[in-house]
Amino acid sequence: MEMDSNKQPDCISSVIPGWFSEISPMWPGEAHSLKVEKILFQGKSDYQNVMVFQSSTYGKVLILDGVIQLTERDECAYQEMITHLPLCSIPNPKKVLVIGGGDGGVLREVSRHSSVEKIDICEIDKMVVDVSKQFFPDVAVGFEDPRVTLHIGDGVAFLKAVPEGTYDAVIVDSSDPIGPAQELFEKPFFESVAKALRPGGVVSTQAESIWLHMHIIEDIVANCRQIFKGSVNYAWTTVPTYPSGVIGFMLCSTEGPPVDFKHPVNPIDADDSHCNSSKGPLKFYNSEIHTAAFCLPTFAKKVIESK
Ligand code: SAM
Numbered sequence: 001m002e003m004d005s006n007k008q009p010d011c012i013s014s015v016i017p018g019w020f021s022e023i024s025p026m027w028p029g030e031a032h033s034l035k036v037e038k039i040l041f042q043g044k045s046d047y048q049n050v051m052v053f054q055s056s057t058y059g060k061v062l063i064l065d066g067v068i069q070l071t072e073r074d075e076c077a078y079q080e081m082i083t084h085l086p087l088c089s090i091p092n093p094k095k096v097l098v099i100g101g102g103d104g105g106v107l108r109e110v111s112r113h114s115s116v117e118k119i120d121i122c123e124i125d126k127m128v129v130d131v132s133k134q135f136f137p138d139v140a141v142g143f144e145d146p147r148v149t150l151h152i153g154d155g156v157a158f159l160k161a162v163p164e165g166t167y168d169a170v171i172v173d174s175s176d177p178i179g180p181a182q183e184l185f186e187k188p189f190f191e192s193v194a195k196a197l198r199p200g201g202v203v204s205t206q207a208e209s210i211w212l213h214m215h216i217i218e219d220i221v222a223n224c225r226q227i228f229k230g231s232v233n234y235a236w237t238t239v240p241t242y243p244s245g246v247i248g249f250m251l252c253s254t255e256g257p258p259v260d261f262k263h264p265v266n267p268i269d270a271d272d273s274h275c276n277s278s279k280g281p282l283k284f285y286n287s288e289i290h291t292a293a294f295c296l297p298t299f300a301k302k303v304i305e306s307k
Pocket residue numbers: 064068069070078099100101102103122123124125128153154155156173174175176179180181182184206247
């Protein structure tokens with residue numbers, strides 16, 4: 001892994017000296033900024049620019065191609081919600097696949113579920129895994145679970161090779177639809193996810209922001225309604241360092257009795273003993289916020305329900 005913490009990357013000090021500003025065509029006209037105490041790593045993999053810096057208020061921060069992926073302070077919200085919204089909605093998840101998720105945070109959350117016997121992860125960029133293990137050990141702890149098998153490769157190709165009905169749950173913890181994750185937001189990929197799931201299986205995907213990306217969300221919802229014959233739902237949560245301070249999730253189930261995502265049948269609340277393992281306690285998710293995550297503002301509800 002090349003280290004070059006001397007050269008200032010473009011996204012630093014381009015707006016305010018000593019600050020990181022998240023400038024992207026995905027959110028024109030706005031940019032969230034964080035004060036940079038020290039740049040800890042900069043590298044370029046075959047897929048993206050990778051940077052880690054120490055911020056003054058959110059701990060260490062992981063950046064891919066100039067976009068915030070996680071901060072130590074608020075990663076719990078995203079990792080816990082994208083994982084427990086699906087896994088707490090089915091009674092006995094056993095085989096789980098994570099696409100993306102190279103920081104290990106979703107793995108950490110999946111491994112809280114004692115019913116899970118096998119966790120596959122397909123992450124395209126080994127540099128993300130290595131950097132997370134070096135700078136975010138409390139996130140990358142997920143890789144230490146013996147049930148985890150790491151595959152380095154493209155999630156699109158991986159899913160094409162998966163036998164039909166293999167998994168109870170698929171979690172698509174991808175970056176944005178610019179760069180290597182673009183195909184993870186398209187119909188053929190969702191079709192391959194549905195094929196890889198058993199009847200009544202569930203998928204949870206990173207589904208952008210209702211404030212910024214309703215056009216992307218409505219396309220995803222329309223595709224999911226055609227593909228997933230159980231239930232199709234959109235949920236959201238707050239992550240202060242994501243653009244507009246929120247992020248959403250598509251929660252869908254395959255054919256069979258529709259999964260009722262809004263009322264968890266397999267709760268994993270903060271006071272569960274097995275929560276307080278080496279992964280630390282749950283910091284964000286609980287059964288009430290699970291149900292609340294599906295309550296949408298009117299402007300979003302109208303678009304999503306019309307698809
Ligand atoms: N929480 C973040 C968010 O909401 O944007 C996502 C974090 S995780 C680091 C995103 C991961 O997806 C990255 O490690 C990236 O390398 C991976 N990724 C992007 N495209 C991929 C693909 N086609 N197959 C597998 N992994 C992919």
